[in-house]
Amino acid sequence: MILSLKTASFAANGKTLLGPISLDIPMDGITVVLGPNGAGKSLFLEMCHGLIPLSMGSLCWDGIPANHEKSSRGYIFQHRITLRQSVARNIALPLRAAKWPKAKQIARTKELLSLTQLSAKADEPAVVLSGGEAQRMALARAMAHHPKTILMDEPTSNLDPKATETFEMLIQDIADSGVSFLWATHNLAQAKRFAKHVLFISEGKIVEYAPADQFFNTPIHPTCQNFLRPPL
Numbered sequence: 001m002i003l004s005l006k007t008a009s010f011a012a013n014g015k016t017l018l019g020p021i022s023l024d025i026p027m028d029g030i031t032v033v034l035g036p037n038g039a040g041k042s043l044f045l046e047m048c049h050g051l052i053p054l055s056m057g058s059l060c061w062d063g064i065p066a067n068h069e070k071s072s073r074g075y076i077f078q079h080r081i082t083l084r085q086s087v088a089r090n091i092a093l094p095l096r097a098a099k100w101p102k103a104k105q106i107a108r109t110k111e112l113l114s115l116t117q118l119s120a121k122a123d124e125p126a127v128v129l130s131g132g133e134a135q136r137m138a139l140a141r142a143m144a145h146h147p148k149t150i151l152m153d154e155p156t157s158n159l160d161p162k163a164t165e166t167f168e169m170l171i172q173d174i175a176d177s178g179v180s181f182l183w184a185t186h187n188l189a190q191a192k193r194f195a196k197h198v199l200f201i202s203e204g205k206i207v208e209y210a211p212a213d214q215f216f217n218t219p220i221h222p223t224c225q226n227f228l229r230p231p232l
């Protein structure tokens with residue numbers, strides 16, 4: 001998929017918080033959206049999925065405005081979003097919303113539970129899941145419609161190292177199967193482990209977009225150079 005932004009911006013209370021951004025981003029493997037706290041990473045992802053309105057410009061996936069069609073994309077929020085229902089029913093939510101026949105819903109939910117190593121938890125109330133399990137459930141829900149791309153907003157920021165590793169391994173497997181990711185993080189080590197491309201945001205602007213090797217070895221923008229400089 002190609003994400004095309006043309007002078008896309010978001011403003012609130014008369015203040016521009018993001019953009020204007022004009023850029024074509026071919027989704028290929030894992031694109032990491034990197035930047036310090038408050039840079040605008042969450043807003044950027046929300047804008048890319050059509051969750052917040054554009055104040056100006058346009059934003060399309062393969063030529064279709066982001067708020068017109070969402071089923072080719074999945075989205076994982078930073079914090080858990082859980083219905084007071086079983087894990088299986090939480091995962092099946094997008095299938096129910098799309099009115100899939102019951103038998104197909106059950107079969108796809110089983111596949112998704114297995115993919116995310118949650119089969120043993122299928123009938124448990126989702127609210128009792130650990131943080132790591134809850135994010136795997138969010139991943140299962142995001143995968144429901146066989147998306148081409150998944151957008152993830154700091155999905156491991158509340159997870160311990162073991163749960164983070166389990167989640168990361170799943171993402172790597174899914175990426176290897178051909179799904180692309182737009183993955184926001186401020187975790188430099190994680191970005192280095194996974195990024196094929198890096199999109200760096202600072203103060204609501206994209207200041208650098210480059211292949212990962214180039215970004216980490218020879219960053220051009222002074223803000224990126226500072227961000228990458230090891231602490232004294």
Ligand SMILES: Nc1ncnc2c1ncn2[C@@H]1O[C@H](COP(=O)(O)OP(=O)(O)OP(=O)(O)O)[C@@H](O)[C@H]1O
Nearest residue numbers: 012017035036037038039040041042043044154186
């Ligand atoms: N709806 C809104 N109205 C006004 N200001 C907002 C709104 N949403 C976000 N902001 C502000 O926009 C800026 C960017 O926020 P955003 O959450 O996108 O940053 P971030 O890079 O994701 O940060 P973090 O790494 O801490 O999650 C922040 O200053 C935030 O307070």
